[in-house]
Amino acid sequence: MGHQKFEYHTEFSPFQYIVRTKKLFMFKSEEPTTEPDTQGFLEDPERQQRLSQLGSDGWELISVQPVVRGEVQIGNQNAQSWAYGMALPTGYLLFFKRPISRE
Template sequence: MNQYEYQTSFFPVTYYGEEEDHGYNSNWIPTSPNPESIYDNNEYQKHMAEMGTKGWELISVQPLLRGAYGSDYTGTYGYGYSLTAGYYLFWKRILPS
């Protein structure tokens, strides 16, 4: 019976955004993900190639979510939503006998 070892990697996602200024304070509001922060990332490409070369098999990918929240400048109402902060990559490979 085969025995396995496991490893986890993480790659963050960056966002495009805009500054929201209410006079007394300002907030940076993320508006859309920047997909290039993953697939144009040289470290990501290097890591994927290295893991494959070393015999690791990618078995699962899971997003890490974080909450984003705010309110209008008067404080009358609030809002909240989730953003993908990055992705966990789960790997396995067979241990040598």
């Protein structure tokens, strides 16, 4: 009895953050936030369609790994220095596998 063989596939699924629009008189600017757009991520029809297609083609999702970037802010207000840092996900690596058919 032989071992089952598999083939593997990896995809990157980007993650977005909410952008707030600020208005000051006649000026308008967009400011990114650190608030994730989770609902937009879950309801993205292209992502849903791609996952459905992979499932129909026999791919099984076996693991998800976040891809993060470092966000650092350094400031000085009234001679009081401050700083903070955090890791923000930029997306997710999706790892799939499916059995290789024996012929």
